[in-house]
Amino acid sequence: MRKVLIVSSLYPTAANPGYGIFVKNCEDGLAENGFVTDHAVIGGSPSGWLHKLFLYAFFYARALYKGLFNDYDILYGHFVSHICLPLYLIALVRKPAMVINIHGSDILVEGGIRRFIYSYFLAPLIKKILRGASLVITPSRQYRKILASKFGVDGAKIFVSPSGGIDAQKFRALDKNECRRKLGLDEKEFVIGYVSRIEKNKGWQVLVEAVSDLKKTGAAGNFKALVVGKGSEVNKFKEKVSALGLEKEIMHIENTMRDELSTFYSASDIFIFPTLKESLGLVGIEAMACGAPVIGSRIEALGEYLIDGVTGFFFDAGSPSDLSEKITLYYKLSVEKKRKMSDNALKMSASFDSKSTAKKLSKKISAL
Incomplete structure (x- = not known):
């Protein structure tokens, strides 16, 4: 050997x-x-x-x-x-x-x-x-x-x-309602997921501003943004959430174990990947393996697995307004189209086992 x-x-x-x-x-x-x-x-x-x-x-x-x-x-x-x-x-x-x-x-x-x-x-x-x-x-x-x-x-x-x-045994679709009960989320809410470090290049600011837009317009109905992660800008994140009055719209979980990530992904209707720079971005693939389509920045690396309109949607990198539009676009899809997109995401993730x-x-x- x-x-x-x-x-x-x-x-x-x-x-x-x-x-x-x-x-x-x-x-x-x-x-x-x-x-x-x-x-x-x-x-x-x-x-x-x-x-x-x-x-x-x-x-x-x-x-x-x-x-x-x-x-x-x-x-x-x-x-x-x-x-x-x-x-x-x-x-x-x-x-x-x-x-x-x-x-x-x-x-x-x-x-x-x-x-x-x-x-x-x-x-x-x-x-x-x-x-x-x-x-x-x-x-x-x-x-x-x-x-x-x-x-x-x-x-x-x-x-x-x-x-x-990605480990297909760890990252797999769990029962959505059970995951939401564990996290204290309403089963009827539209849940927007984010799992990443709270760092400048990860685009958390874009997500927070998009959430603010959604709150103002009401375009995504009764929703909750589930943000999981910590990093050097976590205090800036908390300050911005407070300044925009988004404490009710954003649930932030700072500390978690890696084995728990499937629960967060599975609880989400859609996964947001607003990164500004990436060589691949395994978190997007992990989310897909749990059945969550991805709305991600229009950067080249994400094109390895994100097919616009098939496994999720692209939005213009760094643009909160375009992100909120794409979230709204997904929210308004029929149940059948959402299910199809979730199935496509699952199939795509299998090629990264x-x-x-x-x-x-x-x-x-x-x-x-």
Whole structure:
């Protein structure tokens, strides 16, 4: 059996079970398909610069020790901008097959000092690693094009795989009314779901303003927006909800376990994905697996699974008015059309099943 070392700056812990869960899903998938896996990772989210510095120093030392003093057949790295230095040093001494899994933010860095460091120090090394890798994995066709055009990666070495996919056993349609009773929601309400971090690029502001529009117009009848998540802008979120007088229209659940997400998705009539930037967006696929069609930002990555008028609707990214219009459009559909859209969403999600995704990825890596 071939031995694989997973190197990643994100990895889930008991305290942060959703943090980098796709990395663990990929590792588990390889193990289930006959690989012997080991990892050098940063578990959980650092708190403060000193803590982050310590974690990275220990992480790099561990990655170098494992990579240099153990006989691995494959070196599998996630988030190349965070791990390029140890990978490069290991590759100078040993020659394992190198697999790089990019996730979006690791090759497209925005703004300020991070952008400066990336452009002048990391980018040349990243380009060398990507071009020299045996296989480069990307979550969507959009990033396949970026890798080829901006980094000069040979298209034959690029493999599109959806970040580990989704676990069909965990994400499945549950009884809607039972889920609503658990959450204290009215069975007759029109429920708009949102499950994501409360961060600027996730578009929570767009959702809140769209909810305000719906309240003013009454176009979506008796509705409730179910918002699940926390993040660096959670206080701004609460302030905006209060300022717009939406405490009754928005139910916010800040802390939850990953195993509970199917309850939130299944309780929703429609799932809102107002993200401004995404490499794929597994939450949209998770929602579809629970029977909720998606109303998502018109960005390229979401086109991997969102088909306008079939599995949901697109709206103009960053536009609260267009989002509220699309929510109203769905609300006014007949029961039969809503059921058909839900069925289409379920069928689409099946193509992202984690087991079939792992088999395809394992087969590709086995050929190296």
